[in-house]
Amino acid sequence: MSAHMHITNKDYSVLTHTQTKPVLKVAIDVHLSRYVCAIQEDGSHPKPPQRFKPTEFLKWVEKKLNQGWQVVSCYEAGPFGYVLHRQLRALGASNYVVRPRNWDDHQSRVKTDRQDAQHMLNALDRFLAGNPKALALIRVPTQEQEQRRSQTRLRQSLRRDLLIMAQRGRGVAMQYGYRLKGVWYGRRNWPQWLERLPAWLTELLAPLRHSALFLYDQMRQLTQQIEAASSVPKPKGMGQLTEQMLEREVGDWTRFRNRRQVSSYLGLCPSEHSSGFRQQRGAITKTGNPRLRWALTEMVWRLLRFQPEYRLVKKWQPVLLSSQTTTGRRKQILVAIARGFGVDWWRLRTGQTTAEQLGLKME
DSSP states (O other): GGGOOOOOGGGGGGHHHOSSEEEEEEEEESSOOOOOEEETTTSSSOOOEEEHHHHHHHHHHHHHHTTOOEEEEEOOTTTTTTTHHHHHHHHHEEEEOOOOOOOOOTSOOOOOOOOOOOOOHHHHHHHHHGGGGGGOOOOOOHHHHHHHHHHHHHHHHHHHHEEEEEHHHHHHHHHTTTOOOSSOOOOOHHHHHHHHHHHHHHHHHHHHHHHHHHHHHHHHHHHHHHHHOOOOBBBTTHHHHHHHHHHHHHHHHOOSSSSSHHHHTTTOEEOOOOBTTOOOOEEEEOSOOOHHHHHHHHHHHHHHOOOSHHHHHHHHHHHHTTOOOOOHHHHHHHHHHHHHHHHHHHHHTTTOOOOHHHTOOOO
């Protein structure tokens, strides 16, 4: 089970305690204006999927709870967040948010909401019967954790939009034989371009520049708010923004039980295709959190510069500097350092080790 799907013992409460109520299993294919639900009453045969409007579905769940049913539901994580999860839990139902997947195991090339709900219900039934691998559960953050995480993710979205807008301006200028370099839209750089470019071209670029400046100012304001929240001791080379990104994406470092779960959540483990006596490993799986993977791989370069005594830097730096090391091997080493530092940071944040033991110099 990958690390971003960890569940605690209380998540198995439905399975372990003696059942005193009949169980109503509900698998929900969630859409904005309707829910498609596959339903199974206890161990009976599943009923044909039904459609509900969101408000009608919550009333139906409340009615079933009042009738004495123990409602256990699940739905896939997606653009609608965890609002439905919290609404169901508030009513008294047990709900699980699961990782999105292709439910067409037999490759029939037929995908409908009804079939997805039915396949999800079958997996929920196996999960409740005692097979924890039937569903890949997503950890649901608290509302405060979700809001803090949304702030850093919004900053990343603004940064992507800013890069797109800046590149669009470069494309317009290139069309007429001019090359815009660097932060061409900046308040310091723009007056220079006004002198070099013809007036009709600067008029074309003006809307793009205003949009880029607005995005830049919003991103800078968000960055200052995020960095101001950083309060934990950091190794030299780890900025406040990186530290906050790690904290807000993970939410709670104690939810990981071992280093394998941390590495899996980061998506920095090597893929594997082995059978019999043949063992073959490939590129990293990339199945975890892409934002953490990006932040850690970027931080490797700062570790190499500011942390010469760090245990992983001391181990791998001679190989990185060797002229005989190929480009592909260097990439593998950088990934190994990123994965190792992610595990070491988890150990630091949970009190399992100290910076001195790792060879890290703290600010």
